[in-house]
Amino acid sequence: MLITQRNQYALRAMLDLAIHKGGGLRKSSEIARARNIPPRFLEVILSQLKGSGFVKSKRGYQGGYTLIPEPAQITVGEVLRFMDREERPLHCIACISKCKCSYDDGCAFSNLWSRVEAAIYRVYDGTTLQDLMDNESAMTVEETG
Amino acid sequence: MLITQRNQYALRAMLDLAIHKGGGLRKSSEIARARNIPPRFLEVILSQLKGSGFVKSKRGYQGGYTLIPEPAQITVGEVLRFMDREERPLHCIACISKCKCSYDDGCAFSNLWSRVEAAIYRVYDGTTLQDLMDNESAMTVEETG
DNA sequence: CCCTTTCTTGACTATGAGAGTCAAGAATTA
DNA sequence: TAATTCTTGACTCTCATAGTCAAGAAAGGG
Numbered sequence: 001m002l003i004t005q006r007n008q009y010a011l012r013a014m015l016d017l018a019i020h021k022g023g024g025l026r027k028s029s030e031i032a033r034a035r036n037i038p039p040r041f042l043e044v045i046l047s048q049l050k051g052s053g054f055v056k057s058k059r060g061y062q063g064g065y066t067l068i069p070e071p072a073q074i075t076v077g078e079v080l081r082f083m084d085r086e087e088r089p090l091h092c093i094a095c096i097s098k099c100k101c102s103y104d105d106g107c108a109f110s111n112l113w114s115r116v117e118a119a120i121y122r123v124y125d126g127t128t129l130q131d132l133m134d135n136e137s138a139m140t141v142e143e144t145g
Numbered sequence: 146m147l148i149t150q151r152n153q154y155a156l157r158a159m160l161d162l163a164i165h166k167g168g169g170l171r172k173s174s175e176i177a178r179a180r181n182i183p184p185r186f187l188e189v190i191l192s193q194l195k196g197s198g199f200v201k202s203k204r205g206y207q208g209g210y211t212l213i214p215e216p217a218q219i220t221v222g223e224v225l226r227f228m229d230r231e232e233r234p235l236h237c238i239a240c241i242s243k244c245k246c247s248y249d250d251g252c253a254f255s256n257l258w259s260r261v262e263a264a265i266y267r268v269y270d271g272t273t274l275q276d277l278m279d280n281e282s283a284m285t286v287e288e289t290g
Numbered sequence: 291c292c293c294t295t296t297c298t299t300g301a302c303t304a305t306g307a308g309a310g311t312c313a314a315g316a317a318t319t320a
Numbered sequence: 321t322a323a324t325t326c327t328t329g330a331c332t333c334t335c336a337t338a339g340t341c342a343a344g345a346a347a348g349g350g
Contacts, residue, residue, distance in 0.1 A: 002147055002261070005309065008254075015253060028326070041310050047327065059326035060318025076257065108160060108281035109153075112221065112272055116147070119264040127257055136253035150338065173297070186339050192298065204297040205347025 002120075007083050009037045010045050014079055015136070017055065018071035018129040025064030052082040071133055077124035147265075152228050154182045155190050159224055160281070162200065163216035163274040170209030197227040216278055222269035 012035045020026045028046055032039040046065055049055045054074055057065045067074075157180045165171045173191055177184040191210055194200045199219055202210045212219075 002265075003258075004307090011254065027324095038310060040312075043326075044310090044328090057326060058318080059316080059324090061320065061324045063318070063325045065326090107284055108277045109156065111280055112268070112277070115272075116265055116268045119268050120147075120261055123257070123261045123264050127260075132253045132257070135256055139252055149336095172295095183339060185341075188297075189299090189339090202297060203347080204295085204345080206293095206295045206349065208296045208347070210297090 003080070006041075006045060007080055009035075009042060010049060010083050011076060011079055011132075012037065013042060013046060013049070014054065014067070014074070014129060015132050017065060017067040018074075018133055019136070021067045021071065025058055025062065025066055027064040031065070048083070048086045049079075051086070052079070054079070054082075067129075071129035074129045075125050076127045076129075076132075077121050080124055148225070151186075151190060152225055154180075154187060155194060155228050156221065156224055156277075157182065158187060158191060158194070159199065159212070159219070159274060160277050162210060162212040163219075163278055164281070166212045166216065170203055170207065170211055172209040176210070193228070193231050194224075196231070197224070199224070199227075212274075216274035219274045220270050221272045221274075221277070222266050225269055 013031050016031045016035050017026055028043050029039055031037065031046075032042045037045075046055065046057070050057055054068055055065055056068055057063065158176050161176045161180050162171055173188050174184055176182065176191075177187045191200065191202070195202055199213055200210055201213055202208065
């Protein structure tokens with residue numbers, strides 16, 4: 001598992017909001033049901049996502065969540081980076097390998113870890129919510145046809 | 146942490162064996178001390194590594210471990226893949242995301258996960274133990290000079 | 291043969307991050 | 321005022337990972 005459950009839920013929720021953009025407010029409970037996410041847990045995640053500026057909410061009767069930018073303007077990398085910052089305010093660059101590089105020989109690997117991290121984010125930063133939406137609809141078409 | 150402590154220990158032990166290749170047998174306890182790895186835990190890992198064919202051991206008085214192929218012939222990817230197989234005999238391709246893709250919408254991401262996994266292994270498969278040795282000696286030179 | 295060293299095996303425990311829950315409260319609208 | 325929905329943060333639980341332990345088997349030295 002290279003990506004936490006929490007971050008996957010965040011991405012799925014964002015994808016759901018992207019799909020329903022323009023259709024008014026989307027309730028947390030609707031997203032939870034549609035995307036198979038534990039409802040309470042989703043509330044926590046959505047609250048956090050508000051801090052990213054990609055999502056806004058309205059509470060009370062007929063309240064809900066909505067996506068602010070266009071899906072093509074949001075990359076997976078941005079979402080994941082934001083979520084990581086939420087979890088680890090003091091994010092250490094070497095967390096891909098270990099948080100304390102206390103012994104010297106570990107450094108033989110540091111170059112490797114940075115190249116891996118760069119490769120990963122090259123993919124994440126090159127994928128937008130719109131791309132994911134396209135995937136999803138392509139799959140639905142295949143199933144139907 | 147994208148790579149487990151266990152797998153890092155495995156890589157560090159392999160690097161140590163690569164460096165001492167040609168110098169006779171290397172004791173588990175020596176590796177543990179030199180590379181700052183819990184000794185008992187390292188024994189478990191070295192035993193597993195024997196199954197990879199990259200490492201052989203001799204027990205008894207004056208026993209120890211040694212690397213079989215040349216360091217340039219072993220990639221980080223091969224070591225990590227072997228270790229993963231050790232831990233998860235039934236490795237599922239989608240483990241990068243989740244082990245059960247039970248709900249349909251998850252598939253919007255499957256393409257993303259495979260591209261990420263491919264990007265990671267492109268780096269791992271392109272890095273040999275020899276490369277790591279070169280890193281290590283380059284660093285020592287810098288420090289000394 | 292006996293002793294020491296070192297690997298062998300597998301069961302065992304501990305720890306921490308991640309996952310998920312709960313409950314009281316504050317907006318909002320009907 | 322009542323119903324609905326988001327808000328907040330503390331709380332518990334679970335499980336993979338990490339690491340330990342102990343008894344034993346192979347190998348060589350004396």
